[in-house]
Amino acid sequence: MSITLDNLQPAEGSTSARKIVGRGGKRGTYSGRGMKGQRSRSGGRGGLQIRGFKQQMQSMPKLRGFTSQYAKPEVVNLKSLEEKFEAGATVDLAALKKVGLISAAALDVKILGTGTLTKKLNVSAQRFSKTAQEAITKAGGEFTVVQ
Numbered sequence: 487m488s489i490t491l492d493n494l495q496p497a498e499g500s501t502s503a504r505k506i507v508g509r510g511g512k513r514g515t516y517s518g519r520g521m522k523g524q525r526s527r528s529g530g531r532g533g534l535q536i537r538g539f540k541q542q543m544q545s546m547p548k549l550r551g552f553t554s555q556y557a558k559p560e561v562v563n564l565k566s567l568e569e570k571f572e573a574g575a576t577v578d579l580a581a582l583k584k585v586g587l588i589s590a591a592a593l594d595v596k597i598l599g600t601g602t603l604t605k606k607l608n609v610s611a612q613r614f615s616k617t618a619q620e621a622i623t624k625a626g627g628e629f630t631v632v633q
Contacts, residue, residue: 559594562587564621565601573605
């Protein structure tokens with residue numbers, strides 16, 4: 487049998503009968519349209535629409551604040567240096583990466599003065615806090631600012 491325009495039919499199970507609403511039963515009375523207003527009436531405003539660009543822009547959150555273009559330095563505390571390094575050790579970017587105190591991709595490190603330092607260490611980093619500088623020199627070590 488050949489298919490022609492007069493004997494075309496949709497595939498089995500691909501179509502279903504239209505649900506009749508407003509005749510009693512589950513969707514009776516207002517047929518899911520509510521009581522009054524333009525949307526309840528026939529021919530009044532269509533259903534869900536794809537939102538346009540302007541509506542999307544209005545619904546987007548307003549950006550506030552400021553984001554710096556410069557990367558923040560990774561932070562290392564003195565107590566971490568006390569735990570991970572032996573007395574007399576040289577602490578630099580490579581050594582910090584090796585013991586896992588900073589990430590492998592770190593380029594900028596700041597040493598902070600949290601904790602106590604009793605070991606003599608030679609520390610070189612891009613930045614130091616004043617308390618860290620004082621604690622390192624007090625312990626008999628040296629700090630070097632590297633660019």
